Structure formats: structure tokens, C-alpha cells
Amino acid sequence: GQNIDQPTEMTATEGAIVQINCTYQTSGFNGLFWYQQHAGEAPTFLSYNVLDGLEEKGRFSSFLSRSKGYSYLLLKELQMKDSASYLCAVYTGGFKTIFGAGTRLFVKA
């Protein structure tokens, strides 16, 4: 079966660091995406990991362990505008992408 798990909601404080975890079990794996989605808007691309390890892009970093079926998104120096849903998605190949239900992040002052 295909399964992607991530926490439903998280709350963090402005200026802090937050880690959003994602575990997956899929029939195929070509890479893992993280998308950001503000309420009522379209998802926007944050990162794509193919190989194990950490990839850093400004305040956002994404980590992948293929052997463990595990990824996380790390957000540093949190800002109020980071309040959004974060979607973990696995690209299984052949233009098929499976999304998790998303993690809603609330950033409080």
C-alpha cells in the first residue's frame, strides 16, 4: 500500500526552530517533495530530495533517509508568514506523486 504520515498540526513561536517529520511507505520511490500551502492558495515548491542527507536552502532545510523511509523539513528563525500547511509528497515515478495529508503549522508571537 501507499502511506505517507505527518503530524496534523504543530505550533511554534516566532524566531524559533521547528521540525516537521514525514514517514512514508510507497511502492516506488524516486524522490521526496516538500510544498508549502497557505490557506486558500495553491501549493508552492520548497524542496526535492533524491539522495540521503540534508539540503539547505535559506531558512528551510530538508532531510531524507531512504533506508528509514523518513524525511523532515526544518524551518529556522520562524516568522509569522510561515504559518501554513506543509505537504510531504513522494514521487513514485511515471509522473505519479502521492501526497501526505499535510501538517498545519501555527506560528505564535
Add this chain to the structure above:
Amino acid sequence: EAQVTQNPRYLITVTGKKLTVTCSQNMNHEYMSWYRQDPGLGLRQIYYSMNVEVTDKGDVPEGYKVSRKEKRNFPLILESPSPNQTSLYFCASSARGSNEQYFGPGTRLTVT
């Protein structure tokens, strides 16, 4: 400006009345896809297309049709909408060799 557009953005209709949601991209992307997003379920792929006249079913294709007669357009057709198709729909596109998908603004459909 590079973008994916969808029309209409909002639609309220009745059961059984055929409708079409249009999707167009101006980036010359080969790949296009339709998703629906429901609370607690995330984005689920309905249909995708790898090029003109090449389409395939995603995870939830029942009750939907698509066509890809031109590279830039990928309309989603609901021949006989039912209330369980009430959802938020997104169209997405990506270039060959790139896995990053660009999403349209979404179409909120309500079927009564």
C-alpha cells in the same frame, strides 16, 4: 508571467449537470496533472498527461474525464457530477526532466 490558470475559480452546480474546468499553462510544459484536495486526505491525483494525446489515470479517476488535444490545455470534465465530487481542485504542470510541479490557483466546486 509563467503561470497555470484555471477557470472557473468557484462553481456551485447541481447533481448531474455536466461541467468542465479548464486548465492552461504558458510554460510549454509536457506534463500536466489534476488533483483534488479534501480535508484530512491531502492532494489526490485524478488524471495526468505526459504529452499531447497521452493521458493516464491517477488514484481517484472515477467520475472524471480529461483530454489533452493541445500542449497548453488540460481540461477536467465531470459528465454527471455528484455531491461526493465537492472538493478543491488543482491543476499542475511540470517540464520534462524536472519534477517540480507548478500549481494553478485552484477551483472550489460544490455539487448540491
